[in-house]
Amino acid sequence: MISIKGLYKQFDQLEVLKGIDLEVEKGKVVVVIGPSGSGKTTLLRCVNVLETPTKGVLTIAGQTLDFSKNVSKKSIASFRRLTGMVFQNYNLFPHKTALENVMEGPIIVKGEDKAKARKKAQELLEKVGLGDKIDDYPSRLSGGQKQRVGIARAMAMEPEVMLFDEPTSALDPELVGEVLKVMKDLAREGMTMMVVTHEMRFARDAADEVMFMDGGVVVERNKPNEIFSNPKEERTKRFLNMIM
Amino acid sequence: MAPIRKSPRNGLVKMYLSNIAVDPDRTARLIEIAKTSLWPLLEGAISYTIPLTIISFIFGLLLAILTALARITHVKILQVIARIYVSAIRGTPLLVQLFIIFYGLPNVGVTLDPFISAVIGFSLNVGAYASETIRAAILSISKGQWEAGYSIGMSYSQVLQRIILPQAARVSLPPLSNTFISLVKDTSLASVVLITEMFRRAQEITSRNYEFLLVYTEAALIYWVICSFLSVLQQYMEKRLDRYDV
Numbered sequence: 001m002i003s004i005k006g007l008y009k010q011f012d013q014l015e016v017l018k019g020i021d022l023e024v025e026k027g028k029v030v031v032v033i034g035p036s037g038s039g040k041t042t043l044l045r046c047v048n049v050l051e052t053p054t055k056g057v058l059t060i061a062g063q064t065l066d067f068s069k070n071v072s073k074k075s076i077a078s079f080r081r082l083t084g085m086v087f088q089n090y091n092l093f094p095h096k097t098a099l100e101n102v103m104e105g106p107i108i109v110k111g112e113d114k115a116k117a118r119k120k121a122q123e124l125l126e127k128v129g130l131g132d133k134i135d136d137y138p139s140r141l142s143g144g145q146k147q148r149v150g151i152a153r154a155m156a157m158e159p160e161v162m163l164f165d166e167p168t169s170a171l172d173p174e175l176v177g178e179v180l181k182v183m184k185d186l187a188r189e190g191m192t193m194m195v196v197t198h199e200m201r202f203a204r205d206a207a208d209e210v211m212f213m214d215g216g217v218v219v220e221r222n223k224p225n226e227i228f229s230n231p232k233e234e235r236t237k238r239f240l241n242m243i244m
Numbered sequence: 245m246a247p248i249r250k251s252p253r254n255g256l257v258k259m260y261l262s263n264i265a266v267d268p269d270r271t272a273r274l275i276e277i278a279k280t281s282l283w284p285l286l287e288g289a290i291s292y293t294i295p296l297t298i299i300s301f302i303f304g305l306l307l308a309i310l311t312a313l314a315r316i317t318h319v320k321i322l323q324v325i326a327r328i329y330v331s332a333i334r335g336t337p338l339l340v341q342l343f344i345i346f347y348g349l350p351n352v353g354v355t356l357d358p359f360i361s362a363v364i365g366f367s368l369n370v371g372a373y374a375s376e377t378i379r380a381a382i383l384s385i386s387k388g389q390w391e392a393g394y395s396i397g398m399s400y401s402q403v404l405q406r407i408i409l410p411q412a413a414r415v416s417l418p419p420l421s422n423t424f425i426s427l428v429k430d431t432s433l434a435s436v437v438l439i440t441e442m443f444r445r446a447q448e449i450t451s452r453n454y455e456f457l458l459v460y461t462e463a464a465l466i467y468w469v470i471c472s473f474l475s476v477l478q479q480y481m482e483k484r485l486d487r488y489d490v
Contacts, residue, residue, distance in 0.1 A: 048395060050395065073399075077399060085391075087388060089388055091386075093389070093407055095410050105396035105397060109402070139488060
Protein backbone atom coordinates (compact mmCIF):
# COMPACT_ATOMS: atom_id res chain seq x y z
CA MET A 1 0.00 0.00 0.00
CA ILE A 2 2.79 2.39 0.96
CA SER A 3 6.22 2.03 -0.55
CA ILE A 4 9.07 4.40 0.22
CA LYS A 5 12.37 3.99 -1.60
CA GLY A 6 15.61 5.87 -0.94
CA LEU A 7 13.90 8.89 0.61
CA TYR A 8 16.11 11.85 1.52
CA LYS A 9 15.16 15.20 2.96
CA GLN A 10 17.49 18.09 3.48
CA PHE A 11 16.68 21.46 5.07
CA ASP A 12 19.41 23.90 3.99
CA GLN A 13 22.53 22.30 5.47
CA LEU A 14 20.73 19.84 7.69
CA GLU A 15 20.02 16.36 6.35
CA VAL A 16 17.00 15.10 8.29
CA LEU A 17 16.21 11.91 6.38
CA LYS A 18 19.13 9.87 5.13
CA GLY A 19 17.68 7.24 2.88
CA ILE A 20 14.49 5.70 4.18
CA ASP A 21 13.11 2.48 2.70
CA LEU A 22 9.79 1.19 3.89
CA GLU A 23 6.93 -1.01 2.76
CA VAL A 24 3.57 -1.03 4.52
CA GLU A 25 1.01 -3.59 3.44
CA LYS A 26 -2.66 -2.79 3.12
CA GLY A 27 -4.46 -2.79 6.46
CA LYS A 28 -1.28 -2.75 8.53
CA VAL A 29 -0.49 -0.30 11.30
CA VAL A 30 3.08 0.95 11.58
CA VAL A 31 4.06 2.92 14.65
CA VAL A 32 7.13 5.12 14.31
CA ILE A 33 9.04 5.89 17.50
CA GLY A 34 12.27 7.68 18.15
CA PRO A 35 13.88 10.58 20.00
CA SER A 36 13.03 14.13 19.00
CA GLY A 37 15.00 15.22 15.97
CA SER A 38 15.16 11.66 14.67
CA GLY A 39 13.18 12.64 11.55
CA LYS A 40 10.01 10.67 12.30
CA THR A 41 7.66 13.63 11.89
CA THR A 42 9.50 14.77 8.76
CA LEU A 43 9.10 11.26 7.33
CA LEU A 44 5.36 11.40 7.92
CA ARG A 45 5.11 14.87 6.40
CA CYS A 46 7.04 13.67 3.37
CA VAL A 47 4.55 10.85 2.82
CA ASN A 48 1.78 13.39 2.13
CA VAL A 49 4.22 15.87 0.61
CA LEU A 50 3.68 18.65 3.14
CA GLU A 51 7.46 18.53 2.94
CA THR A 52 8.91 17.89 -0.49
CA PRO A 53 11.56 15.16 -0.27
CA THR A 54 14.94 16.03 -1.73
CA LYS A 55 14.99 12.70 -3.55
CA GLY A 56 13.37 9.32 -3.40
CA VAL A 57 10.34 7.49 -4.73
CA LEU A 58 6.97 7.37 -3.00
CA THR A 59 4.19 5.02 -4.00
CA ILE A 60 0.75 4.85 -2.42
CA ALA A 61 -2.02 2.66 -3.81
CA GLY A 62 -0.36 2.44 -7.18
CA GLN A 63 0.33 6.16 -7.59
CA THR A 64 4.01 7.06 -7.72
CA LEU A 65 5.93 10.30 -7.21
CA ASP A 66 9.62 10.29 -8.11
CA PHE A 67 11.32 13.25 -6.46
CA SER A 68 14.55 12.99 -8.41
CA LYS A 69 12.48 14.41 -11.27
CA ASN A 70 10.32 17.51 -11.30
CA VAL A 71 6.99 16.82 -9.65
CA SER A 72 4.02 18.94 -10.74
CA LYS A 73 1.67 20.63 -8.28
CA LYS A 74 -1.20 18.77 -9.83
CA SER A 75 0.30 15.35 -9.20
CA ILE A 76 1.12 16.35 -5.61
CA ALA A 77 -2.50 17.41 -5.04
CA SER A 78 -3.91 14.15 -6.40
CA PHE A 79 -1.29 12.17 -4.45
CA ARG A 80 -2.28 13.93 -1.24
CA ARG A 81 -5.84 12.79 -1.64
CA LEU A 82 -4.66 9.24 -1.03
CA THR A 83 -3.65 10.18 2.51
CA GLY A 84 -5.43 11.63 5.51
CA MET A 85 -3.40 13.58 8.03
CA VAL A 86 -4.04 14.07 11.73
CA PHE A 87 -1.97 16.84 13.30
CA GLN A 88 -0.49 17.19 16.75
CA ASN A 89 -2.20 20.58 17.16
CA TYR A 90 -5.44 19.45 15.49
CA ASN A 91 -5.42 22.40 13.04
CA LEU A 92 -9.19 22.44 12.86
CA PHE A 93 -10.70 25.35 10.96
CA PRO A 94 -11.81 27.63 13.82
CA HIS A 95 -14.36 29.51 11.72
CA LYS A 96 -16.26 26.34 10.89
CA THR A 97 -18.37 24.05 13.08
CA ALA A 98 -17.34 20.44 13.69
CA LEU A 99 -19.71 19.34 10.93
CA GLU A 100 -18.45 21.99 8.50
CA ASN A 101 -14.86 20.99 9.23
CA VAL A 102 -15.66 17.44 8.19
CA MET A 103 -17.79 18.44 5.17
CA GLU A 104 -15.27 20.91 3.76
CA GLY A 105 -13.06 18.44 1.87
CA PRO A 106 -15.83 16.33 0.32
CA ILE A 107 -17.72 19.41 -0.89
CA ILE A 108 -14.86 21.63 -2.02
CA VAL A 109 -12.30 19.08 -3.19
CA LYS A 110 -14.45 16.17 -4.31
CA GLY A 111 -17.40 18.29 -5.39
CA GLU A 112 -19.83 16.09 -3.50
CA ASP A 113 -23.44 17.06 -3.17
CA LYS A 114 -24.06 19.00 0.05
CA ALA A 115 -26.79 16.79 1.49
CA LYS A 116 -24.76 13.67 0.90
CA ALA A 117 -21.63 15.21 2.40
CA ARG A 118 -23.59 16.35 5.43
CA LYS A 119 -25.00 12.88 6.02
CA LYS A 120 -21.59 11.28 5.73
CA ALA A 121 -20.00 13.89 8.00
CA GLN A 122 -22.69 13.35 10.59
CA GLU A 123 -22.11 9.59 10.53
CA LEU A 124 -18.36 10.06 10.90
CA LEU A 125 -18.81 12.39 13.86
CA GLU A 126 -21.18 9.92 15.47
CA LYS A 127 -18.63 7.19 14.91
CA VAL A 128 -15.95 9.15 16.81
CA GLY A 129 -18.48 9.77 19.58
CA LEU A 130 -19.32 13.39 18.81
CA GLY A 131 -22.85 13.04 17.50
CA ASP A 132 -24.03 15.68 19.97
CA LYS A 133 -21.29 18.19 19.09
CA ILE A 134 -21.74 18.55 15.35
CA ASP A 135 -22.79 22.20 15.46
CA ASP A 136 -20.13 23.33 17.95
CA TYR A 137 -17.21 25.49 16.91
CA PRO A 138 -13.76 24.07 17.75
CA SER A 139 -13.25 26.68 20.48
CA ARG A 140 -16.07 24.94 22.38
CA LEU A 141 -14.45 21.52 22.24
CA SER A 142 -11.89 19.87 24.51
CA GLY A 143 -8.56 18.77 23.08
CA GLY A 144 -9.69 15.17 22.81
CA GLN A 145 -12.89 16.18 21.07
CA LYS A 146 -10.96 18.42 18.68
CA GLN A 147 -8.63 15.60 17.77
CA ARG A 148 -11.55 13.28 17.11
CA VAL A 149 -13.03 15.89 14.77
CA GLY A 150 -9.59 16.02 13.13
CA ILE A 151 -9.71 12.26 12.56
CA ALA A 152 -13.26 12.49 11.17
CA ARG A 153 -12.19 15.32 8.86
CA ALA A 154 -9.36 13.23 7.45
CA MET A 155 -11.57 10.13 7.13
CA ALA A 156 -14.21 12.07 5.20
CA MET A 157 -11.88 12.17 2.21
CA GLU A 158 -11.86 8.36 2.21
CA PRO A 159 -8.08 8.10 2.13
CA GLU A 160 -6.16 4.91 1.38
CA VAL A 161 -3.78 5.63 4.25
CA MET A 162 -4.11 7.56 7.51
CA LEU A 163 -1.12 9.43 8.89
CA PHE A 164 -1.01 10.47 12.54
CA ASP A 165 1.59 12.99 13.71
CA GLU A 166 1.82 12.68 17.50
CA PRO A 167 -1.97 12.87 17.75
CA THR A 168 -2.08 12.73 21.55
CA SER A 169 1.00 14.79 22.45
CA ALA A 170 -0.91 18.02 23.00
CA LEU A 171 -3.62 16.39 25.11
CA ASP A 172 -4.18 16.33 28.84
CA PRO A 173 -3.50 12.78 30.07
CA GLU A 174 -7.12 12.00 30.84
CA LEU A 175 -8.15 12.82 27.25
CA VAL A 176 -5.60 10.56 25.55
CA GLY A 177 -7.70 7.41 25.92
CA GLU A 178 -10.68 8.63 23.91
CA VAL A 179 -8.47 9.49 20.93
CA LEU A 180 -6.52 6.23 21.09
CA LYS A 181 -9.78 4.30 21.20
CA VAL A 182 -10.93 5.89 17.94
CA MET A 183 -7.56 5.06 16.39
CA LYS A 184 -7.75 1.46 17.55
CA ASP A 185 -11.24 1.16 16.07
CA LEU A 186 -9.87 2.38 12.76
CA ALA A 187 -7.02 -0.09 12.90
CA ARG A 188 -9.43 -2.91 13.61
CA GLU A 189 -11.53 -1.93 10.60
CA GLY A 190 -8.52 -2.50 8.40
CA MET A 191 -7.30 1.05 7.79
CA THR A 192 -3.66 1.30 6.74
CA MET A 193 -2.01 3.59 9.27
CA MET A 194 1.31 5.24 9.95
CA VAL A 195 1.47 6.64 13.46
CA VAL A 196 4.19 8.77 15.03
CA THR A 197 3.62 8.60 18.76
CA HIS A 198 5.10 8.33 22.23
CA GLU A 199 2.20 6.13 23.38
CA MET A 200 3.95 2.80 23.82
CA ARG A 201 0.75 1.15 25.01
CA PHE A 202 -0.89 2.01 21.73
CA ALA A 203 2.12 0.61 19.89
CA ARG A 204 1.91 -2.61 21.88
CA ASP A 205 -1.86 -2.99 21.46
CA ALA A 206 -2.53 -1.83 17.94
CA ALA A 207 0.66 -1.89 15.87
CA ASP A 208 1.56 -4.63 13.45
CA GLU A 209 5.05 -3.27 13.33
CA VAL A 210 7.11 -0.78 15.33
CA MET A 211 9.84 1.18 13.63
CA PHE A 212 12.56 2.89 15.62
CA MET A 213 14.21 5.89 13.96
CA ASP A 214 17.26 7.82 15.03
CA GLY A 215 19.45 10.33 13.23
CA GLY A 216 17.43 10.21 10.04
CA VAL A 217 17.62 6.47 9.47
CA VAL A 218 15.52 3.46 10.42
CA VAL A 219 17.51 1.71 13.13
CA GLU A 220 15.26 -1.24 13.75
CA ARG A 221 11.82 -2.52 12.81
CA ASN A 222 10.01 -5.48 14.23
CA LYS A 223 6.78 -6.73 15.72
CA PRO A 224 5.89 -4.75 18.84
CA ASN A 225 6.43 -7.66 21.22
CA GLU A 226 9.85 -8.36 19.77
CA ILE A 227 11.08 -4.79 19.75
CA PHE A 228 9.88 -4.01 23.26
CA SER A 229 11.00 -7.21 24.96
CA ASN A 230 14.00 -8.01 22.85
CA PRO A 231 15.47 -4.98 21.05
CA LYS A 232 18.46 -5.90 18.91
CA GLU A 233 20.17 -2.57 18.44
CA GLU A 234 21.99 -0.73 21.19
CA ARG A 235 20.35 2.61 20.30
CA THR A 236 16.89 1.06 20.47
CA LYS A 237 17.64 -0.39 23.90
CA ARG A 238 18.84 2.95 25.20
CA PHE A 239 15.79 4.79 23.89
CA LEU A 240 13.34 2.25 25.29
CA ASN A 241 15.09 2.30 28.64
CA MET A 242 14.69 6.05 28.81
CA ILE A 243 10.98 6.15 28.10
CA MET A 244 9.68 2.96 29.70
CA MET B 245 -23.14 75.53 42.04
CA ALA B 246 -19.63 75.75 40.75
CA PRO B 247 -18.76 79.07 39.16
CA ILE B 248 -18.48 78.94 35.38
CA ARG B 249 -14.89 79.43 34.31
CA LYS B 250 -14.59 82.16 31.75
CA SER B 251 -12.27 81.17 28.94
CA PRO B 252 -11.59 83.24 25.86
CA ARG B 253 -13.30 80.56 23.78
CA ASN B 254 -16.34 80.77 25.97
CA GLY B 255 -16.29 84.49 25.34
CA LEU B 256 -16.24 84.00 21.59
CA VAL B 257 -19.19 81.66 21.63
CA LYS B 258 -21.07 84.12 23.80
CA MET B 259 -20.27 86.91 21.40
CA TYR B 260 -21.55 84.88 18.46
CA LEU B 261 -24.72 83.95 20.34
CA SER B 262 -25.34 87.45 21.65
CA ASN B 263 -24.80 88.69 18.15
CA ILE B 264 -27.70 86.52 17.10
CA ALA B 265 -29.76 87.37 20.15
CA VAL B 266 -29.63 91.11 19.62
CA ASP B 267 -30.60 90.74 16.01
CA PRO B 268 -33.78 88.68 15.52
CA ASP B 269 -33.59 89.16 11.77
CA ARG B 270 -30.15 87.60 11.66
CA THR B 271 -31.33 84.66 13.74
CA ALA B 272 -34.13 84.04 11.31
CA ARG B 273 -31.71 84.33 8.39
CA LEU B 274 -29.29 81.82 9.90
CA ILE B 275 -32.06 79.33 10.56
CA GLU B 276 -33.28 79.80 7.02
CA ILE B 277 -29.78 79.25 5.59
CA ALA B 278 -29.27 76.16 7.75
CA LYS B 279 -32.53 74.75 6.46
CA THR B 280 -32.04 75.57 2.81
CA SER B 281 -28.46 74.35 2.69
CA LEU B 282 -29.22 71.01 4.37
CA TRP B 283 -30.68 69.36 1.29
CA PRO B 284 -27.94 70.46 -1.16
CA LEU B 285 -25.34 69.19 1.32
CA LEU B 286 -27.14 65.88 1.78
CA GLU B 287 -27.55 65.57 -1.94
CA GLY B 288 -23.81 66.07 -2.35
CA ALA B 289 -23.26 63.33 0.19
CA ILE B 290 -25.73 60.93 -1.39
CA SER B 291 -24.78 61.42 -5.00
CA TYR B 292 -21.01 61.78 -4.61
CA THR B 293 -19.47 61.35 -1.16
CA ILE B 294 -21.08 58.00 -0.40
CA PRO B 295 -20.86 56.39 -3.87
CA LEU B 296 -17.28 57.61 -4.25
CA THR B 297 -16.41 56.08 -0.88
CA ILE B 298 -18.08 52.74 -1.51
CA ILE B 299 -16.86 52.26 -5.09
CA SER B 300 -13.30 53.31 -4.25
CA PHE B 301 -13.24 51.07 -1.18
CA ILE B 302 -14.38 48.00 -3.13
CA PHE B 303 -11.79 48.51 -5.87
CA GLY B 304 -9.20 49.46 -3.29
CA LEU B 305 -9.86 46.31 -1.27
CA LEU B 306 -9.51 44.07 -4.33
CA LEU B 307 -6.28 45.83 -5.20
CA ALA B 308 -5.14 45.46 -1.59
CA ILE B 309 -5.77 41.69 -1.58
CA LEU B 310 -3.88 41.26 -4.86
CA THR B 311 -1.03 43.42 -3.58
CA ALA B 312 -0.87 41.53 -0.29
CA LEU B 313 -0.74 38.22 -2.17
CA ALA B 314 1.95 39.59 -4.47
CA ARG B 315 3.97 40.55 -1.40
CA ILE B 316 3.81 37.06 0.12
CA THR B 317 4.43 35.00 -3.04
CA HIS B 318 7.83 33.65 -3.88
CA VAL B 319 7.73 35.34 -7.28
CA LYS B 320 10.37 38.07 -6.99
CA ILE B 321 9.09 40.34 -9.73
CA LEU B 322 5.59 40.51 -8.22
CA GLN B 323 7.07 41.30 -4.82
CA VAL B 324 9.09 44.15 -6.29
CA ILE B 325 6.16 45.65 -8.20
CA ALA B 326 3.95 45.49 -5.10
CA ARG B 327 6.63 47.11 -2.96
CA ILE B 328 7.21 49.99 -5.35
CA TYR B 329 3.47 50.61 -5.66
CA VAL B 330 2.92 50.71 -1.89
CA SER B 331 5.98 52.87 -1.34
CA ALA B 332 4.99 55.38 -4.06
CA ILE B 333 1.44 55.80 -2.82
CA ARG B 334 2.37 56.01 0.84
CA GLY B 335 5.21 58.39 0.10
CA THR B 336 3.19 61.01 -1.77
CA PRO B 337 0.25 63.18 -0.69
CA LEU B 338 -3.20 62.09 -1.84
CA LEU B 339 -3.89 65.63 -3.01
CA VAL B 340 -0.85 65.51 -5.31
CA GLN B 341 -1.92 62.11 -6.63
CA LEU B 342 -5.36 63.48 -7.51
CA PHE B 343 -3.81 66.46 -9.27
CA ILE B 344 -1.52 64.20 -11.31
CA ILE B 345 -4.40 61.98 -12.38
CA PHE B 346 -6.88 64.74 -13.21
CA TYR B 347 -4.75 67.71 -14.29
CA GLY B 348 -1.51 65.92 -15.23
CA LEU B 349 -2.60 62.98 -17.36
CA PRO B 350 -4.30 65.15 -20.05
CA ASN B 351 -0.76 66.34 -20.96
CA VAL B 352 -0.05 62.85 -22.25
CA GLY B 353 -3.42 62.59 -23.91
CA VAL B 354 -5.31 60.82 -21.12
CA THR B 355 -8.32 62.86 -20.14
CA LEU B 356 -10.53 61.31 -17.54
CA ASP B 357 -13.93 62.17 -16.19
CA PRO B 358 -13.62 63.80 -12.72
CA PHE B 359 -15.49 61.01 -10.98
CA ILE B 360 -13.36 58.32 -12.61
CA SER B 361 -10.19 60.26 -11.77
CA ALA B 362 -11.27 60.41 -8.14
CA VAL B 363 -12.18 56.70 -8.04
CA ILE B 364 -8.76 55.82 -9.46
CA GLY B 365 -6.97 58.08 -6.99
CA PHE B 366 -8.82 56.84 -3.92
CA SER B 367 -8.70 53.18 -4.97
CA LEU B 368 -4.94 53.32 -5.46
CA ASN B 369 -4.67 54.89 -2.05
CA VAL B 370 -6.85 52.37 -0.22
CA GLY B 371 -5.12 49.56 -2.13
CA ALA B 372 -1.70 50.58 -0.86
CA TYR B 373 -2.61 51.18 2.77
CA ALA B 374 -4.99 48.22 3.15
CA SER B 375 -2.55 45.83 1.49
CA GLU B 376 -0.26 46.15 4.49
CA THR B 377 -3.16 45.40 6.84
CA ILE B 378 -4.24 42.38 4.82
CA ARG B 379 -0.71 41.07 4.42
CA ALA B 380 -0.19 41.19 8.18
CA ALA B 381 -3.56 39.51 8.75
CA ILE B 382 -2.79 36.68 6.33
CA LEU B 383 0.62 36.13 7.93
CA SER B 384 -1.02 36.03 11.38
CA ILE B 385 -2.96 32.86 10.45
CA SER B 386 -0.95 29.84 11.54
CA LYS B 387 0.89 27.72 9.00
CA GLY B 388 -1.05 24.73 10.33
CA GLN B 389 -4.22 26.12 8.73
CA TRP B 390 -2.58 26.02 5.30
CA GLU B 391 -1.32 22.51 5.97
CA ALA B 392 -4.71 21.30 7.18
CA GLY B 393 -6.27 22.63 3.98
CA TYR B 394 -3.62 21.01 1.79
CA SER B 395 -3.91 17.75 3.72
CA ILE B 396 -7.55 17.35 2.68
CA GLY B 397 -6.53 17.92 -0.92
CA MET B 398 -7.33 21.61 -1.33
CA SER B 399 -5.42 23.76 -3.81
CA TYR B 400 -3.63 27.00 -2.91
CA SER B 401 -6.55 29.15 -4.04
CA GLN B 402 -9.10 26.96 -2.26
CA VAL B 403 -7.19 27.18 1.02
CA LEU B 404 -6.78 30.91 0.55
CA GLN B 405 -10.45 31.59 -0.18
CA ARG B 406 -12.09 29.13 2.18
CA ILE B 407 -9.70 28.94 5.12
CA ILE B 408 -7.22 31.80 5.27
CA LEU B 409 -9.07 34.89 4.01
CA PRO B 410 -12.18 34.38 6.20
CA GLN B 411 -9.95 34.23 9.27
CA ALA B 412 -7.79 37.10 8.06
CA ALA B 413 -10.97 39.13 7.53
CA ARG B 414 -11.76 38.98 11.23
CA VAL B 415 -8.25 40.07 12.14
CA SER B 416 -8.23 42.95 9.67
CA LEU B 417 -11.77 44.22 10.27
CA PRO B 418 -10.88 46.91 12.85
CA PRO B 419 -7.96 48.42 10.88
CA LEU B 420 -9.93 48.20 7.61
CA SER B 421 -12.83 50.01 9.25
CA ASN B 422 -10.41 52.80 10.07
CA THR B 423 -9.35 52.93 6.43
CA PHE B 424 -12.98 53.07 5.36
CA ILE B 425 -13.87 55.87 7.77
CA SER B 426 -10.79 57.84 6.72
CA LEU B 427 -11.87 57.41 3.13
CA VAL B 428 -15.28 59.00 3.83
CA LYS B 429 -13.48 62.11 5.01
CA ASP B 430 -10.75 62.01 2.37
CA THR B 431 -13.39 62.21 -0.37
CA SER B 432 -13.67 65.90 0.52
CA LEU B 433 -10.41 66.23 -1.44
CA ALA B 434 -12.37 65.32 -4.55
CA SER B 435 -13.66 68.88 -4.42
CA VAL B 436 -10.39 69.95 -6.03
CA VAL B 437 -11.07 67.83 -9.11
CA LEU B 438 -14.41 69.53 -9.66
CA ILE B 439 -16.66 66.91 -8.08
CA THR B 440 -19.61 68.53 -6.36
CA GLU B 441 -19.46 66.25 -3.36
CA MET B 442 -20.58 67.51 0.02
CA PHE B 443 -17.65 69.77 0.83
CA ARG B 444 -17.68 71.45 -2.58
CA ARG B 445 -21.42 72.04 -2.13
CA ALA B 446 -20.61 73.74 1.16
CA GLN B 447 -18.04 75.94 -0.56
CA GLU B 448 -20.56 76.90 -3.23
CA ILE B 449 -23.17 77.80 -0.64
CA THR B 450 -20.77 79.93 1.40
CA SER B 451 -19.59 81.75 -1.71
CA ARG B 452 -23.09 83.14 -1.99
CA ASN B 453 -23.89 83.90 1.64
CA TYR B 454 -20.52 84.10 3.49
CA GLU B 455 -21.87 82.09 6.45
CA PHE B 456 -18.71 79.98 6.72
CA LEU B 457 -19.05 78.91 10.34
CA LEU B 458 -22.63 77.77 9.96
CA VAL B 459 -22.39 75.92 6.66
CA TYR B 460 -19.01 74.25 7.25
CA THR B 461 -20.18 73.13 10.71
CA GLU B 462 -23.29 71.73 9.13
CA ALA B 463 -21.17 69.77 6.64
CA ALA B 464 -18.92 68.58 9.47
CA LEU B 465 -21.93 67.29 11.38
CA ILE B 466 -23.10 65.29 8.38
CA TYR B 467 -19.62 63.70 8.04
CA TRP B 468 -19.78 62.89 11.74
CA VAL B 469 -23.19 61.23 11.42
CA ILE B 470 -22.02 59.11 8.49
CA CYS B 471 -18.85 58.02 10.32
CA SER B 472 -20.78 57.26 13.53
CA PHE B 473 -23.13 55.06 11.56
CA LEU B 474 -20.11 53.23 10.13
CA SER B 475 -18.68 52.70 13.62
CA VAL B 476 -21.91 51.06 14.70
CA LEU B 477 -21.83 48.89 11.59
CA GLN B 478 -18.26 47.89 12.44
CA GLN B 479 -19.25 46.78 15.93
CA TYR B 480 -22.11 44.75 14.52
CA MET B 481 -19.82 43.02 12.02
CA GLU B 482 -17.18 42.30 14.64
CA LYS B 483 -19.80 40.64 16.78
CA ARG B 484 -21.04 38.54 13.89
CA LEU B 485 -17.55 37.43 12.93
CA ASP B 486 -16.82 36.66 16.58
CA ARG B 487 -19.42 33.94 16.77
CA TYR B 488 -16.82 31.17 16.59
CA ASP B 489 -14.29 32.76 18.90
CA VAL B 490 -15.85 32.48 22.34
